[in-house]
Amino acid sequence: MRFLTLLVIAISLSACSSVPANERGWIEPVDAVRAANDDPAYGVRGDFVLTVKALASYPERSFLNSETDYRDQRNLTVRMPTSIVPELEQRLGVRFADLKNRRIVVTGLAKRARIDFLEDGRPSGKYYYQTHVRVDSPTQVRFAE
Secondary structure, X not given: OHHHHHHHHXXXXXXXXXXXXXXXXOEOHHHHHHHHHHOOOOOEEEEXXXXXXXXXXOOOEEEEEXXXXXXXXXXXXXXXXXXXXXXXXXXXXXXXXXXXXXXXEEEEEEEEEEEEEEEOOEEEEEEEEEEEEEOOOHHHEEEOO
């Protein structure tokens, strides 16, 4: 019986889908989004590669997006506190705004995030999902070589 239990566990583990990675081991945005949707509670860890097609910076948070429309279901959003942007600029040697059209690699956890639509500052009951990689340190971001 113990052998049968171990066999079932081994088969279950081998049946788990893995996240496709490119030849460098990096995960492309579409694969990160798919994997995060497949496991919304835990997401997927890895090195995510993306070309920055859009970016935004607000007093509290800054964003780098893999698609021009951040609401696009294929979009992978890199989310960071704006307070670390100066350190990121120094580390990469470019201004935040100049990251547009640059290819970067971000190490972290890609996880699905619910985004609520607001009416008069309150949730309207309507929402959609984005996939975010949270960056807390500039060392999580580098240029793809």
